[in-house]
Amino acid sequence: GIPMAYVASGVPFDSQMLVLFLINFAWIVAYDTMYAMTDKDDDLLIGVKSTAIYFASYDLAIIASLFILLQSLWFYWATSIQAHLGFYGLWLVGVNLLIYQQYLISERIPQRCFKGFLASVYYGGIMWLAVIFA
Numbered sequence: 001g002i003p004m005a006y007v008a009s010g011v012p013f014d015s016q017m018l019v020l021f022l023i024n025f026a027w028i029v030a031y032d033t034m035y036a037m038t039d040k041d042d043d044l045l046i047g048v049k050s051t052a053i054y055f056a057s058y059d060l061a062i063i064a065s066l067f068i069l070l071q072s073l074w075f076y077w078a079t080s081i082q083a084h085l086g087f088y089g090l091w092l093v094g095v096n097l098l099i100y101q102q103y104l105i106s107e108r109i110p111q112r113c114f115k116g117f118l119a120s121v122y123y124g125g126i127m128w129l130a131v132i133f134a
Contacts, residue, residue: 016077024074029080030066031120033059034105037113060105067098074127086133090126097123 002021006013029051036043036052037059043050046100046119055062097119104116 007071019073019077023070023077026066026070026073027120027124030063030070031117033063034101034117034120036112037105037108038110040110046084059100060089060108063105064102067102071095073099074130078130081134083134085131088132091129094123094126094130097126 001023002017003013006017011017033051036050040050041054042048043053052059062088067125074091074094077083078091101116101119101123104112104119
C-alpha cells in the first residue's frame with residue numbers, strides 16, 4: 001500500500017518510503033505470527049504453513065526482534081523528518097503496547113495470543129495518531 005500511495009500522490013520513491021515500507025512489513029509479520037500462534041496446533045494437523053510454524057520455538061524472540069526493529073525504524077523516521085514532540089509521546093505509548101503484546105503471548109496460550117493480535121489494532125491507531133502529530 002505504501003508504494004501505491006506514493007505513486008498515486010505523484011511523489012517519487014525515496015528513503016522515507018523505504019523506511020515506511022519496512023515498518024509496515026515488520027508490523028505485518030509480527031501481528032500475523034501472533035494470529036498464527038492461536039491455531040498453530042490445528043495448522044500442524046492439516047498441513048497449513050504459517051510463520052508461527054516456520055519460526056517454531058523462536059517465535060517469541062522473532063516477534064520481539066520485529067517489535068524492536070519496528071520502533072527503531074519509527075524513531076529513525078521521526079528524527080529524519082524532525083517530528084514534533086507529540087510523535088515521541090505517542091511513540092512511547094506504542095512501545096508500551098508492544099511490551100504488553102509480548103507479555104500476552106509469552107506463554108503461547110492461544111486465547112492470549114489472540115488478545116495480543118487484537119491489541120495490534122490499538123498499536124496501529126496510536127502510531128497513526130503519532131504520524132499525524134509528526
